[in-house]
Amino acid sequence: MTLKARINEDVKAAMRARNAKTLGTLRLLLAAIKQREVDERVVLDDAAVVAVIGKMLKQRRDSISQYAAAGRNDLADAEQFESELLSAYLPAALPTEALVAAICEAIASTGAGSPADMGKVMAELRPRLNGRADMGEVSRLVKARLAGT
Incomplete structure (x- = not known):
């Protein structure tokens, strides 16, 4: 079953x-998927659906921090619920050891030696780690590795 089909089945289950x-959050997700399909005139595969979910999760994390800073815990809790629900559709996160190994492999394959080469390394890592790791964390680790710390 594709990820999109699984989401559709979960919408039906939430309606029942x-x-x-849950229904509202899943409908938002389906709307975002449909919007991207219409914009690009394609049917999204699982990798593209994971990218849409990742983008929505990033938006939720930003909103949570802003709501918490403003003292709006009710809104932060609602965003946290949506974030947890969306996270369930992502593939299992990579353990830190596997993440570091992938970064070292990407640095070696691109021949990167300084922080100026970070773009090449990230371009190599992005397709492999999409949805399986927080790209902000990956960026921080790559930057530290290239700086030699």
Whole structure:
């Protein structure tokens, strides 16, 4: 079953269970997927759906930090719920050891030797780690590795 089909089945299950919060979040996800399909005139595969979910998760994390800073815990909790629900559709996260190994391999294959080569390394890592690691964390690790720390 494709990821998109699984999401559709979960929408149906949420409708049957009358779970409004889950249903609303899943409908937002389906709308984002459909919007991208219409914009690009393609049917999204699982990797592209994971990219859409990753983008939505990043938006949720930003919103959570802003709501928490403003003292709006009710809104932060709602965003946290959506974030946890969306995270369930992502592939399993890579352990730190595997992440570091992938970074070292990418640095070696691109021949990067300084922080100026970070773009090449990230371009190599992005397709392999999409949805399986926080790209902000990957960027921080690559930067530290290239700086020699």
